[in-house]
Amino acid sequence: MTPAPMFALVPVRALTDAKRRLSPLLDAGERAALARAMLEDVIECLSRAPSVEGIAVITDDADAARVASDFGALALPDTPEGGLNASLEAAAAWARGSHAERALLVLPADVPGAMPDDIAALAAENAHVVLAPARDGGTNALRLRPDAKIPFAFGLGSCARHAANARAAGLSVVVVERPGLALDLDRPEDVALYLARAGTSRTLGLLHRLGVARRLKEKATP
Secondary structure (H helix, E strand, C coil), rough: CCCEEEEEEEECHHHHHCHHHHCCCCCHHHHHHHHHHHHHHHHHHHHHHEEEEEEECCCCCCCHHHHHHHHHCEEEEECCCHHHHHHHHHHHHHHHHCCCCEEEECCCCCCCCHHHHHHHHHHHHHCCCCEEEEECCEEEEEEEEECCCCCCCCCHHHHHHHHHCCCCCCCCEEEEECHHCCCCCCCHHHHHHHHHCCCCCHHHHHHHHHCHHHHHHHHHHC
């Protein structure tokens, strides 16, 4: 069976409220700029991936919705009272109703290392559920075949939960290890690892302009 093309869902919280765990390293304005740069990098990656035939950003943030529009992506409403997983369930229900023939791909907005080759690796698998684990055991990408459905369980340790839920439902599971998908920027140590990688992106450019490598070095000095 040829893998189905994908419709991508990109959840993102309000840019001005994002990445609070980076507050020892970045002030509020810098964190908002970082969240925007990461969102732009993720949407651009998806837009360059031949297997992706639609992108929707899940947000109630006007700035994030404008970023989505600038890249030709849709903006779907968030459900803040229900949290991330409830928002994803609502967005997935809409996507399945509008694009039933497409697989669903969830890629959070804070994985700026994602590249089109990483998306191609997910698309190439024909399992019902394809997972890309985060470095800390979370889920940094989740692909569901059109005939597959599991409850979203994003959060700490979610990769194992997603896999267990899929197997309990009798669905096949593949875990794809990709360096570009393993790192989400939540903590200063994540930023340090990201800065150590080669490449170019809006996120890297911003971190370099802000002198974040120097800040990290100063914090590490006794």
